[in-house]
Amino acid sequence: MRTFLSFLLALAIWVNSPAYCQSAAAAEDAWIRINQLGYLPSATKVAVLAAKKVQAVSSFSLHDARTGKVVHKSKKVKAFGAYSAFTHTYRLDFSAFAKPGSYYLKANGTRSPDFTIGTQVYDQSADFVLRYMRQQRCGFNPFLKDSCHTKDGFVVFHPNPALDSTQVDATGGWHDASDYLQYVTTSANATFQLLFAYQQNPGAFGDAFLANGLLGQNGIPDVLDEAKWGLDWLLKMYPSKDLMFNQIADDRDHAGYRLPNKDLVDYGKGPGLGRPVYVVTGKPQGSFKNKNRSTGVASTAGKFASAFGLGAQVLGKVDPAYARQLEEKAQQAYAFGLARPGVNQTAPGKAPYFYEEDNWVDDMELAAVQLHQLTGKPDLLQQAAEFGRQEPLTPWLGKDTARHYQWYPFINVGHYYLGASQDAKIRQEFIANLRQGLEAVQKRGQGNAFLMGVPYIWCSNNLVTGLATQAMLYRQLTKDNRFSELEASLRDWLFGANPWGTSMVIGLPENGVYPKDPHSSLTVLQRYRLDGGLVDGPVYGSIFKNLQYLRLINGDEFAPFQADLVVYHDDNGDYSTNEPTMDGTASLSYLLSAHQMEGKGKAGGPGKK
Numbered sequence: 001m002r003t004f005l006s007f008l009l010a011l012a013i014w015v016n017s018p019a020y021c022q023s024a025a026a027a028e029d030a031w032i033r034i035n036q037l038g039y040l041p042s043a044t045k046v047a048v049l050a051a052k053k054v055q056a057v058s059s060f061s062l063h064d065a066r067t068g069k070v071v072h073k074s075k076k077v078k079a080f081g082a083y084s085a086f087t088h089t090y091r092l093d094f095s096a097f098a099k100p101g102s103y104y105l106k107a108n109g110t111r112s113p114d115f116t117i118g119t120q121v122y123d124q125s126a127d128f129v130l131r132y133m134r135q136q137r138c139g140f141n142p143f144l145k146d147s148c149h150t151k152d153g154f155v156v157f158h159p160n161p162a163l164d165s166t167q168v169d170a171t172g173g174w175h176d177a178s179d180y181l182q183y184v185t186t187s188a189n190a191t192f193q194l195l196f197a198y199q200q201n202p203g204a205f206g207d208a209f210l211a212n213g214l215l216g217q218n219g220i221p222d223v224l225d226e227a228k229w230g231l232d233w234l235l236k237m238y239p240s241k242d243l244m245f246n247q248i249a250d251d252r253d254h255a256g257y258r259l260p261n262k263d264l265v266d267y268g269k270g271p272g273l274g275r276p277v278y279v280v281t282g283k284p285q286g287s288f289k290n291k292n293r294s295t296g297v298a299s300t301a302g303k304f305a306s307a308f309g310l311g312a313q314v315l316g317k318v319d320p321a322y323a324r325q326l327e328e329k330a331q332q333a334y335a336f337g338l339a340r341p342g343v344n345q346t347a348p349g350k351a352p353y354f355y356e357e358d359n360w361v362d363d364m365e366l367a368a369v370q371l372h373q374l375t376g377k378p379d380l381l382q383q384a385a386e387f388g389r390q391e392p393l394t395p396w397l398g399k400d401t402a403r404h405y406q407w408y409p410f411i412n413v414g415h416y417y418l419g420a421s422q423d424a425k426i427r428q429e430f431i432a433n434l435r436q437g438l439e440a441v442q443k444r445g446q447g448n449a450f451l452m453g454v455p456y457i458w459c460s461n462n463l464v465t466g467l468a469t470q471a472m473l474y475r476q477l478t479k480d481n482r483f484s485e486l487e488a489s490l491r492d493w494l495f496g497a498n499p500w501g502t503s504m505v506i507g508l509p510e511n512g513v514y515p516k517d518p519h520s521s522l523t524v525l526q527r528y529r530l531d532g533g534l535v536d537g538p539v540y541g542s543i544f545k546n547l548q549y550l551r552l553i554n555g556d557e558f559a560p561f562q563a564d565l566v567v568y569h570d571d572n573g574d575y576s577t578n579e580p581t582m583d584g585t586a587s588l589s590y591l592l593s594a595h596q597m598e599g600k601g602k603a604g605g606p607g608k609k
Contacts, residue, residue: 029053032112035492036512038121041098044488050086060107065114072097080449085563089449119599126593132532134213136174142213148260151274173233177581178520182248188303190586191230195310197589204593244280250349257521290352296342302363305333309370355405361390366414392433398440410466416473434474451489456566461537462584500558507531519579533580538568
């Protein structure tokens with residue numbers, strides 16, 4: 001009997017497991033995609049039914065997951081027709097139902113996975129993504145409990161040739177993604193995002209880790225420990241008033257899978273004996289025949305200044321002396337950028353790939369508004385507005401495509417701060433900019449059931465996260481709910497309401513479908529789980545077909561859901577869709593903390609200090 005009961009229990013667990021759900025996909029022809037993390041009671045709640053055969057869906061029902069009893073029926077169904085791998089798609093709106101509990105949906109005999117409605121569904125999720133940030137730490141890595149890259153580094157492209165190749169201390173910071181390159185561009189933005197999340201939603205974060213990332217409480221919220229880890233490294237990367245560093249290492253890093261504490265790549269100093277630290281020159285740069293298209297330094301200087309400026313505000317009470325150092329550095333970096341307008345791109349190595357950032361006024365706008373918040377000087381507010389007027393909409397909004405990181409950061413938080421300004425004219429102008437950006441993407445996505453108007457370019461999940469952030473900031477700033485359904489569709493996309501029915505965040509939720517086989521040495525070599533990491537996300541089929549060195553290694557459990565339009569693979573051989581990124585993950589910290597606080601009935605406020 002015990003054996004039989006054990007068999008039944010094992011069968012029940014397996015039938016409800018992600019593996020069963022995925023393996024069963026081939027035998028089905030319709031699926032209901034939901035946000036696996038769950039829904040706040042007051043949230044817009046819409047699932048998507050996607051089918052490969054003719055379906056005539058006019059109603060659906062919501063069931064108690066424990067009893068199977070119908071608790072809600074609805075005819076709020078909207079048909080959208082064919083999209084991606086599906087011939088028929090429908091939106092099933094159950095927003096009217098708000099009672100907390102565990103449920104599933106049924107329509108035309110198709111059943112969704114179980115999900116939760118409750119005020120707590122986002123609790124601790126913002127802290128959860130910090131796990132990935134700690135895994136990415138360079139210098140001392142608390143996940144491996146070992147150190148790496150302690151010989152970094154030696155200067156290259158110094159304006160004084162006599163100082164080229166001299167040693168500097170550039171240890172610390174985060175590895176950019178699954179390689180071990182480190183960029184100021186992404187690290188400064190990630191640092192800002194962590195600080196912003198705490199500034200807006202301080203009550204969402206706990207204290208379970210020490211400053212070095214090991215377990216233990218130190219009286220400081222973990223998100224600030226992580227942000228300070230970034231700030232400490234940025235201070236090393238901006239050692240003096242007129243000397244800024246851009247990145248550590250180059251694509252010589254792409255030398256095969258290896259753990260960071262066993263990195264023996266040779267940059268000319270001997271295996272593992274230090275990596276190049278590139279100086280920001282404002283000119284086209286590259287150590288080999290490939291060069292970037294840099295035209296100035298303001299994009300990088302602005303990012304330094306905004307991270308330092310917000311850091312000075314947030315950490316002022318925690319460490320006043322440190323905050324004064326940050327303020328001085330913020331002012332120096334802003335002046336450095338003012339004097340040298342233009343973009344500073346990352347440096348390519350032997351391959352022609354780099355972050356092709358093409359805008360810089362957004363960075364200087366955000367820097368100026370942070371310095372205004374810090375000092376109260378009115379001229380800085382006007383300067384921020386002038387920079388903002390040069391780019392009212394971040395250029396990818398509403399467009400079909402863009403080059404890799406061409407418009408970075410993916411949204412302009414400076415517009416939000418100006419939209420919260422006490423200056424009525426500026427406030428109106430920049431609220432309108434926020435609204436027009438959302439309208440552009442909403443218009444592009446209005447013809448498909450997922451409402452997806454974000455282009456499927458490399459790192460599309462970062463764009464989804466950014467746009468969801470902009471939609472939430474706009475809603476909280478204006479109390480205007482016209483984009484609530486768009487905002488919900490973006491949020492839900494990240495956690496399973498997408499063609500593949502998978503969360504895009506590793507380990508979240510624990511009992512859901514999420515990336516198990518990301519492109520990372522830590523996973524490939526040791527099967528370590530990269531909890532909290534946001535993977536790149538779906539790309540156009542044309543991108544997947546044309547990138548070099550892509551190959552699926554472990555089969556494709558999502559094969560029924562791939563299309564010429566867009567693909568996503570949970571396979572470590574697909575670096576285009578399944579590689580976690582540090583900056584995208586950091587950006588999630590605001591979005592998740594904001595939802596957590598909304599669950600507690602404590603929405604963040606505009607421009608809070």
